[in-house]
């Protein structure tokens with residue numbers, strides 16, 4: 001893995017010098033004002049983080065190192081005979097800022113395959129949970145159990161220099177990413193397939209091997225996994241999973257501890273768990289109406305009922321986006337090509353036709369358009385992965401790519417511990433009285 005690591009370090013050193021110059025010359029430049037409402041309302045719109053791997057535009061959606069999702073689908077290397085990008089390539093791009101060659105990507109695939117062995121005590125920890133435990137709970141516990149393997153934690157204990165942090169964080173990140181599919185597949189097969197586990201196939205790419213260990217050998221499903229694991233990888237730095245990983249990492253907690261924090265955040269229904277909630281919401285709708293193809297009128301009424309019950313319509317809305325999420329569009333394109341007649345897929349498309357106007361009419365929802373989670377479950381279900389409480393684990397395996405590439409950058413750039421200022425309402429009242 002030497003040369004990718006060396007390339008990353010070279011690029012990070014240049015960037016580090018540029019940042020020093022930027023701060024020296026423009027450190028006092030204002031990038032925004034903060035209002036009291038923002039302080040109370042989830043810090044929405046406050047610029048307060050640097051995340052090099054991707055940038056979100058509220059109208060255009062995500063760009064990874066400047067590349068949109070359609071551009072990545074076109075330009076990133078593919079598996080032999082495949083059309084979707086290999087997530088290994090996206091990881092390389094996020095880490096180095098450069099579009100990888102086929103050889104770079106194959107090198108990463110081989111490295112991850114080589115490092116994928118999961119120690120037995122991690123499986124013991126999973127086995128200690130009741131089978132009924134939520135897959136995200138098992139996933140978080142397993143990542144925490146893997147922390148025994150942290151090279152960063154060991155090196156820190158032995159007393160390394162700050163200048164070496166990035167190296168051990170990089171090594172831990174690569175190993176952790178390599179092992180996640182095996183852990184996730186183990187949880188899946190334990191919970192839903194009577195513990196009949198499938199051994200990894202080291203000749204396959206990261207996504208295809210994951211599909212294989214889950215028990216899906218259909219080429220269409222492997223392609224879906226490559227797309228899925230690419231598009232869920234990163235969404236700039238302020239989302240809960242990325243921010244939590246970065247925050248915990250800033251205390252020099254190692255990548256295993258930091259990523260666990262990200263995953264406990266991803267497990268929340270307003271964040272990653274929304275993909276589970278979407279498919280449950282659609283299935284309840286289908287069940288209540290006694291049809292797997294509800295009409296647009298029936299769907300519209302169901303949305304109104306959901307709102308009237310004081311619940312959110314899962315898969316819709318976003319804290320930053322103000323248009324249809326391009327990750328939704330990419331999945332819609334995939335579905336048009338591979339499964340346009342699927343009943344659940346068609347229901348997702350019908351929800352898309354009626355939901356935005358209804359959500360808009362409430363006058364309070366800032367973004368009435370679908371996000372990534374509105375589509376993903378219907379595609380997984382089409383290929384037979386019907387256990388919706390597992391869906392967030394898939395999101396988590398993908399999210400590792402972005403947040404761990406970012407963690408490597410955090411340490412390479414020597415970012416400090418994160419510690420913003422908080423206030424009390426008493427302080428706020430006195431402040432406004434004086435101003």
Ligand code: NMX
Nearest residue numbers: 270271272274312313314315316317318319364365366371
């Ligand atoms: N259905 C019903 N109400 C909504 C929705 C929705 N889909 N989206 C926002 N609202 C409400 C929100 O609850 C808030 O109500 P109140 O003032 O009564 O508290 C109001 O509209 C204003 O919220 P926004 O400023 O539009 O949204 P915010 O930035 O606070 O939250 C989400 C963003 C994504 C948390 C929110 O849109 C939501 O809860 N969506 C449904 C859950 C979901 O799909 N989450 C997945 C996001 C993507 N991901 O994977 O992380």
Ligand code: MLT
Nearest residue numbers: 234235238239240319371
């Ligand atoms: C994400 O992918 O993290 C979600 O869209 C949430 C976000 O960006 O806030």
